[in-house]
Amino acid sequence: MSVITVEDLHKHYGAVRAVDGVSFEVQKGEIFGFLGPNGAGKTTTIETIEGYRVPDSGRVTVLGFDPRKDGYEMKERIGIMLQETALYPDLRVSEVLRLFASYYRRAVDTDALLEMIGLQEKRKAFVRELSGGQRQRVAIALALINDPELIFLDEPTAGLDPQSRRATWNWIGRAREEGKTVFLTTHYIEEAEELCDRVAIIDHGVIIALDTPKRLMAGMEIESRIDFAIEGVLDGTSLESMPGVTKAQSEGQGAFMVFAADAQMALKSLIDLAEEEGFVLQGLTVEGATLEDVFIRLTGRRIRA
Amino acid sequence: MKKLLHIAMNEILLLIKDKMAVVWMIILPLGMTVIAGFAFGGFSTESEAVVIDLPVVNHDGGEMAAVVLDIMSQTASLHIEMEYDEETARQLVTDGKRAGAVIIPSGFSSAISSGQPTALELIVAPGGQTAPLLEGMVRGVTSGFSSMQTTVDVAISEVQRATGSHDLDYEGISARVVEAVLVRQESPAVRTDVTTVGSSEEEDFNIFDQAIPGYAVMFAMFTVLSAAGGILDEKERGTFKRLLIAPIPRWSLLGGKLLAQFLMGVLQVTMMFVFGALVCGVHLGNSLLGLLLITLATCWATTSLGILLVAVIKSRKQIHPITTLVILGSAAIGGSWFPLFLMPKAVQQVARITLVAWAMEGYNRLMILGGSLADVWGNIGVLVLYGAICFVVGLKLFRFKEA
Numbered sequence: 001m002s003v004i005t006v007e008d009l010h011k012h013y014g015a016v017r018a019v020d021g022v023s024f025e026v027q028k029g030e031i032f033g034f035l036g037p038n039g040a041g042k043t044t045t046i047e048t049i050e051g052y053r054v055p056d057s058g059r060v061t062v063l064g065f066d067p068r069k070d071g072y073e074m075k076e077r078i079g080i081m082l083q084e085t086a087l088y089p090d091l092r093v094s095e096v097l098r099l100f101a102s103y104y105r106r107a108v109d110t111d112a113l114l115e116m117i118g119l120q121e122k123r124k125a126f127v128r129e130l131s132g133g134q135r136q137r138v139a140i141a142l143a144l145i146n147d148p149e150l151i152f153l154d155e156p157t158a159g160l161d162p163q164s165r166r167a168t169w170n171w172i173g174r175a176r177e178e179g180k181t182v183f184l185t186t187h188y189i190e191e192a193e194e195l196c197d198r199v200a201i202i203d204h205g206v207i208i209a210l211d212t213p214k215r216l217m218a219g220m221e222i223e224s225r226i227d228f229a230i231e232g233v234l235d236g237t238s239l240e241s242m243p244g245v246t247k248a249q250s251e252g253q254g255a256f257m258v259f260a261a262d263a264q265m266a267l268k269s270l271i272d273l274a275e276e277e278g279f280v281l282q283g284l285t286v287e288g289a290t291l292e293d294v295f296i297r298l299t300g301r302r303i304r305a
Numbered sequence: 306m307k308k309l310l311h312i313a314m315n316e317i318l319l320l321i322k323d324k325m326a327v328v329w330m331i332i333l334p335l336g337m338t339v340i341a342g343f344a345f346g347g348f349s350t351e352s353e354a355v356v357i358d359l360p361v362v363n364h365d366g367g368e369m370a371a372v373v374l375d376i377m378s379q380t381a382s383l384h385i386e387m388e389y390d391e392e393t394a395r396q397l398v399t400d401g402k403r404a405g406a407v408i409i410p411s412g413f414s415s416a417i418s419s420g421q422p423t424a425l426e427l428i429v430a431p432g433g434q435t436a437p438l439l440e441g442m443v444r445g446v447t448s449g450f451s452s453m454q455t456t457v458d459v460a461i462s463e464v465q466r467a468t469g470s471h472d473l474d475y476e477g478i479s480a481r482v483v484e485a486v487l488v489r490q491e492s493p494a495v496r497t498d499v500t501t502v503g504s505s506e507e508e509d510f511n512i513f514d515q516a517i518p519g520y521a522v523m524f525a526m527f528t529v530l531s532a533a534g535g536i537l538d539e540k541e542r543g544t545f546k547r548l549l550i551a552p553i554p555r556w557s558l559l560g561g562k563l564l565a566q567f568l569m570g571v572l573q574v575t576m577m578f579v580f581g582a583l584v585c586g587v588h589l590g591n592s593l594l595g596l597l598l599i600t601l602a603t604c605w606a607t608t609s610l611g612i613l614l615v616a617v618i619k620s621r622k623q624i625h626p627i628t629t630l631v632i633l634g635s636a637a638i639g640g641s642w643f644p645l646f647l648m649p650k651a652v653q654q655v656a657r658i659t660l661v662a663w664a665m666e667g668y669n670r671l672m673i674l675g676g677s678l679a680d681v682w683g684n685i686g687v688l689v690l691y692g693a694i695c696f697v698v699g700l701k702l703f704r705f706k707e708a
Contacts, residue, residue: 052550
């Protein structure tokens with residue numbers, strides 16, 4: 001059952017085509033990842049789905065509602081966590097939650113919510129006194145305050161320490177177990193790999209890939225990735241001519257990234273090259289294919305570039 | 306409606322939590338009003354008479370000079386100083402230490418007594434506000450002597466015509482006329498009766514009758530327009546977007562914020578009037594209902610002006626100087642600092658474009674001129690219309706989203 005349907009969505013800002021014919025569906029109960037570099041059209045697409053922006057053309061339905069016409073009813077049933085954690089600094093945590101709870105017909109118990117996000121001891125604290133991570137958790141709590149069927153999470157773990165990030169992943173996983181649908185935007189590729197049932201990659205306003213992370217990685221037939229830095233001088237073009245190497249690129253400041261269909265052969269060739277050219281290899285790592293590789297292969301750059 | 310009230314309550318809650326805003330809203334207006342009241346002679350139920358120190362140099366020393374000094378000494382608004390010589394008296398005026406000085410020339414008495422022309426010299430500094438007052442007083446004295454000389458001349462010529470005698474004592478007659486005039490001063494044949502009309506409040510004008518409403522309106526504008534600017538602040542901070550993604554109808558969102566601003570304005574003006582009545586002895590006039598309606602209409606117009614400014618102005622940085630200019634400009638020409646009716650006609654006409662002028666005219670009519678509700682319906686109507694126009698245009702131009 002489709003919870004979100006986007007058909008041929010277009011949104012231009014002057015000459016800039018922010019969203020240029022985007023179409024996809026999000027199924028009930030899945031965690032749908034939406035990836036893309038900055039300026040790719042992610043935020044415009046999400047805000048159009050949320051009803052905050054009006055598209056130039058195309059059709060969007062959310063839980064069966066048209067966000068432009070039935071936005072009020074739709075908002076009662078969705079939860080949104082914005083990318084910027086915009087809260088009132090002079091209100092206490094409990095006051096913020098109570099305030100936003102008052103805007104919904106149905107709201108969960110704010111104390112239970114505080115306990116869930118681990119901020120019970122901070123309920124009397126002013127928002128301005130919270131750390132960035134704690135504010136992020138309050139923002140997540142606000143997205144859950146109306147017990148929504150569909151949750152939009154825009155960079156929910158940005159700036160969080162590993163422990164808090166893991167805790168957030170647990171909440172998101174629990175939301176899926178409760179039958180909620182999650183639309184997740186993230187820069188963290190491992191987050192998308194860990195959580196998402198399906199991932200859409202958008203670039204230059206166009207969806208360039210949409211599938212499960214495993215299928216995306218398999219479909220690309222992506223090689224192993226060898227990352228290293230050197231002390232000395234190396235002409236990058238000599239890397240691509242090494243046996244077993246399919247692609248090589250400089251990452252700047254003496255760092256390189258090499259893709260290899262045969263990692264063992266490529267490593268041997270790299271060590272031979274280092275001895276011949278007289279440079280020293282540093283920080284050498286070999287990784288199997290990841291979603292990041294898919295992203296790089298498709299967009300030509302890292303997701304956080 | 307429930308959400309509108311929640312939004313309004315949140316706005317008020319946020320304001321109360323901002324201690325500087327509370328200072329700005331309550332303590333500062335009261336402090337400023339009291340200072341302004343003192344500066345203009347407040348806390349005095351009766352206006353103190355202005356007394357002008359007037360050096361008088363008597364080069365004559367005769368009987369008529371004594372009469373001049375006697376008349377001047379009896380003038381309540383003059384304090385005669387005889388201790389200066391002419392050079393010092395002139396220097397005091399030149400230095401601005403005295404508003405003027407009078408020189409009684411040598412031979413003044415004999416000239417008066419013999420019917421010869423003479424003059425009292427009044428020295429004044431150019432542009433002095435009291436110069437016309439002094440000139441009027443001295444002219445009063447000299448014209449008295451002129452009248453007396455004319456009287457003596459006419460009397461002597463009539464006696465000469467009737468009796469044919471030319472051996473009359475001119476100086477003696479003059480002296481007797483002066484004596485008779487001085488006696489008559491006690492019970493003059495022709496009096497000036499001064500009648501004061503209007504209500505008792507008018508007779509007992511309190512400077513705070515002007516200062517309290519004037520500063521209340523000005524600071525209510527600061528409070529309301531500053532709160533309106535808070536919408537831009539919320540837009541820039543992102544909390545406005547947070548509200549927009551909640552299921553809040555837009556009219557509730559904006560209405561709640563405007564309601565809070567309106568209520569804060571009304572509360573502030575009310576507190577100023579309560580303080581004025583209890584501490585400064587302000588006369589609230591004959592119509593409390595009129596005061597209430599003027600206050601509500603003023604706050605409505607101010608709130609609507611706020612939404613118009615927020616709709617037109619792009620950022621928080623821009624709104625601060627613009628609102629300050631609007632508030633101080635309209636307060637200055639609209640009658641917040643001085644009663645509108647004391648201003649030049651041209652200024653009064655220009656001031657009509659400000660809501661302050663309509664509000665202050667209404668307050669002045671009720672509190673200073675003793676008017677009734679019927680006298681301020683026009684002001685209330687204009688303020689309501691002013692607010693309605695700003696509200697409709699502001700709402701039309703207001704952008705909930707930035708792109």
